[in-house]
Amino acid sequence: MSRFPIPRRDTRRQAVTTGLADLDIRVFNAIADSPSPLLDQTMKPLSAAADKGKLWFAVAGGLALTGRPSLQRGAVRGVVTLGVTSLVANQVGKRLHPRRRPDASRITLRRFRRQPTSSSFPSGHSASAAAFACAVAVENRPAGFLLGGVAGLVGLSRIVTGAHYPGDVLGGFVLGAGVAVLGAQLTPPVDDHAIVLERPRRSAQPPRPAGEGLVILLNPESGDGTGMRVQERIAEALPAAEIVDLSEVTDLAATAREAAARAEVLGVAGGDGTVGTVAREAVTAGLPLVVFPAGTFNHFAKDIGCGSVDDAVARVRAGEAVDVDVLWLNDDTVILNTSSIGAYPDFVRARDRYAHGVAKPIAAIRAGLHVLRHSEPVTVTVNGREQQILFFFLGNSMYGSSGFFPGRRTRLDDGLIDVRYLTTGHRFETLRVAASLISGRIKNSRLYHEAQVPEFQIDAAQPIRVAHDGEAGELTTRAAYLLDYRGLTVFGTSEVPRTAL
Incomplete structure (x- = not known):
């Protein structure tokens, strides 16, 4: 038989627990005793801002207003995850493992007047912070990484202000992150499509300072009077261009085909439907196209950087042209949008x-x-x-x-x-x-x-x-x-x- 008694398993577990608790207290005391004007000035306001989730609700509102779907989804996921985590931390975690709050008597400037009296473990602030940051990261990693740093500071603020031991904060982080991961498994994130594209292919076009070689099809009556203003501006900026009046034309495709036969560059001023018809003839004739916005929405003109007549004029004068995709419907109709x-x-x-x-x-x-x-x-x-x-x-x-x-x-x-x-x-x-x-x-x-x-x-x-x-x-x-x-x-x-x- 062994000369030394073998420690019981319960005794070993108790020794480990006692050792960790002692380490927790030592780390807390070291942070509490560390002189730092920066911590004195920042940690108390940060901890107060995170109270009851106010900081994270404000961040969620900002994410929702960005207009970016991944950030908007992150805001919704973050708020929901925060709510679930807060419920679990306060109604389950603090009851399963009650723990007295730290002795904050040695902390002066950083301490709140009214220290919390609920169980110290786990830290609810830290759990909520980790839950929100990890949940946002599920939908948008860069935003989640940034918020993760803020969450870490919130956890530090709870130690610095004397509200929690480091172990409480660590436990809160684990709980919050765990709820976020579980939420991602139950409700998987949306996988926004992403592709790697070649560089734009530029087309070599000579500058045309006065619009030399342009034949532009334009309806002065289009866009509730916009067409007339566009015509006047084109005539002033590109005096060498030929303008074809479409107000009396019944067959736009045929007129565009005739214009393409004598043009070096085919131009059009009108809405997206008119632009598509003229674009078909430009593709067939192998001619470059210039688009002047004169319709109601002008989606295609805006998308190619010609949201105004002056934008289009500047492109023509500089010879700035690129190749873009064209969509054919039943081998006959060109769709640009x-x-x-x-x-x-x-x-x-x-x-x-x-x-x-x-x-x-x-x-x-x-x-x-x-x-x-x-x-x-x-x-x-x-x-x-x-x-x-x-x-x-x-x-x-x-x-x-x-x-x-x-x-x-x-x-x-x-x-x-x-x-x-x-x-x-x-x-x-x-x-x-x-x-x-x-x-x-x-x-x-x-x-x-x-x-x-x-x-x-x-x-x-x-x-x-x-x-x-x-x-x-x-x-x-x-x-x-x-x-x-x-x-x-x-x-x-x-x-x-x-x-x-």
């Missing part, structure tokens, strides 16, 4: 109607719910499978982040068609879609489908109307989309300016 079937046009109109005086995300959610209640689906065949589609959006190049509400595209030359659609004919579909819209998690819904592809086709037994670039479109039983990668040369840029986003 978007196409849709079903209720998407209704959704856009409702969103614009609700947008007055409220944030865009709120208007989009209201519009989505309006479409669900009042619009009828269309029956089409996609990839050989018949489906009932309520909402169908298709874009030339990728539009914004993933989800039901496409944002603005950042490039016009990524070589992809952006397809998004919502199917119906499922049990509790309105409730399911509404919950997904409100939570910002439509990307994970089984009713929502998304693809980024170079070509796409829809077939229908009955004629359906295919809208594109603001035009109502024709009735057809087949909609075949094919992308022409960097098939159009335009004066402008293929990277959408930030002012257009």
Whole structure:
């Protein structure tokens, strides 16, 4: 037999616990005794700001106002995770392992007048801080890393002000991070699409200071009088350009074809539908295109950096041109922006109607719910499978982040068609879609489908109307989309300016 008694397991555990508690107290005393004017001035206000989650609610409000979907989702996830963590820490953690608060008598400047009296373990402030920061990181890593540093300072403030031992803060961090990780498993984050793109391909064009070689098709009556002002500005800035008056033209395509035959550069001043028709002739003739905004929205002109007539004039004078993607519908119609079937046009109109005086995300959610209640689906065949589609959006190049509400595209030359659609004919579909819209998690819904592809086709037994670039479109039983990668040369840029986003 051994000459020395073997310690019991309970005795060993007690020794480890006693040792850790002693270490905890020693570290606390070292921090409490450390003289630091910086800590004296900053830690007490920071700890007070984090009380009852005020700091994190303010941060969540700021994230929600950024307009970036990942940060907005992070704000929602952060607030929910913080609430769950606070409940667990205060109602479960503090009751399972009660612990007396530290003796803060040696702390003077940093100590609060009224020290908390609840159980010291775990630190609720630290748990909430870690929960919020980790939850935001699930949706947006850079923001989460930044907030993680703030959360660490909040935890330090609880030690410096004498409210908690270091072990309490560490326990709070573990609890908060654990709840955030569990939440990510139960509700996975949205995977925003991201691709690596080649550099924009510039097209060598000679400068045209006076608009030499330009033939510009323009309707003076377009845009509620905008066309007349645009015509006057072009005539003044580019006196060598030929301007073709479209006010009496009945066949725009034929007129554009005739203009392309004598032009070195084909120009157009009008809305997106007019620009698409003229762009078709420019592609066919192999001519560069210059776009002057003279319509109602001018999405394409803004996206290529020609949001004003002066912008377009400057591009022409400098010879700044790039190659952008062109989308063909049924090998005949050029689409520069978007196409849709079903209720998407209704959704856009409702969103614009609700947008007055409220944030865009709120208007989009209201519009989505309006479409669900009042619009009828269309029956089409996609990839050989018949489906009932309520909402169908298709874009030339990728539009914004993933989800039901496409944002603005950042490039016009990524070589992809952006397809998004919502199917119906499922049990509790309105409730399911509404919950997904409100939570910002439509990307994970089984009713929502998304693809980024170079070509796409829809077939229908009955004629359906295919809208594109603001035009109502024709009735057809087949909609075949094919992308022409960097098939159009335009004066402008293929990277959408930030002012257009």
